[in-house]
Amino acid sequence: MPAGSETRLGTYLRDRRAKLDPAALGFAGRRRTPGLRREEVAQRANISATWYTWLEQGRGGAPSADVLNRIATGLMLTEPEREHIFMLALGRPPEVRYRPAAGITPRLQRLLDTLETSPALVKTATWDVVAWNPAAAVVLTDWATVPPGERNILRRMFGDPRVRAAQHDWESVARVVVGAFRADAARAGAVSEVGALVDELCRTSPDFAALWRENDVHAHGDGVKRLRHPVLGWIELEYSAFAVDGRPDLGLIVYNPVAETIRDRIRTLLQDRGPPGSPPGPFQTAPSS
Incomplete structure (x- = not known):
């Protein structure tokens, strides 16, 4: 992981997590802070809650591309947002995923x-x-x-x-x-x-x-x-x-x-x-x- 990017990645993940609506994603219960809990993001991303917590805290080293893609799915990131976490974590954009064109805007x-x-x-x-x-x-x-x-x-x-x-x-x-x-x-x-x-x-x-x-x-x-x-x-x-x-x-x-x-x-x-x-x-x- 590029030097200094651990904190930036953790900050960005926490920000995206805080912007998700727990009720809309099927998570109930009273909360003291907005957004999803760390374990809920880990559950949606199908990764260890401990590993996800370490990522937000800047610990544990660089995640794999597979883990980043899972987190992007769990946090419902857009394509530009997914590219951003790859740049923060690995210093490169993700591999291109081809999507057949369905027309233009x-x-x-x-x-x-x-x-x-x-x-x-x-x-x-x-x-x-x-x-x-x-x-x-x-x-x-x-x-x-x-x-x-x-x-x-x-x-x-x-x-x-x-x-x-x-x-x-x-x-x-x-x-x-x-x-x-x-x-x-x-x-x-x-x-x-x-x-x-x-x-x-x-x-x-x-x-x-x-x-x-x-x-x-x-x-x-x-x-x-x-x-x-x-x-x-x-x-x-x-x-x-x-x-x-x-x-x-x-x-x-x-x-x-x-x-x-x-x-x-x-x-x-x-x-x-x-x-x-x-x-x-x-x-x-x-x-x-």
Whole structure:
């Protein structure tokens, strides 16, 4: 346990314990102080009451990750709070526990929509697209027209010839995509979850199989994407990738047109597209992911 962290960990645990409602958790009896008793937290965490008491008192050495996870459950800690006790006790965050994405918050969708002429999307660790903005629909792919089970960047990159034709240098793009996908899955703790997708792509795409065997890992932080759009022609987009705080399974990618003239033409495409739900126009016939 890092020097001095024993007292900080004990203080934090006592504070969280005092904020829990005993009656709501099934504990009765009169109390002189608010919150749960130490033995009640130990009971909920399925650990020794003596060991838990020592932790609050800064005794007994560093707890294991398993004990910290049990305490986090017993104290009903949020994910940021669980990470905090790991940092206090072990000096590192907990191992990532992958959670399949169930969508995004309305607040994050509103953020995407404010990027009027900058295509933006949110993808999972398995590179399923779960959210996008109107600019992404007219410049990249209108994911609303794609069945939910097929909204995967890798499946389209290696399975749709139109996507391949739209890339300036498909081989280089594909290499980076596979390497970044491998890194994303590991970072999100989703290595086992991507197995079925990898097996499928290896069976259906010799190109993917060859790249996957190379075991390369690439960062997907920023760069320039060159696309052949059916209406705009060849365009350059600077892209930046961002983590979604508290959601290691999600990543946000924002594309900014390099030329201001392209930004103006994207605005025109959006106006021609009409309100959400309108039939797709001709500019949506060649998705570029």
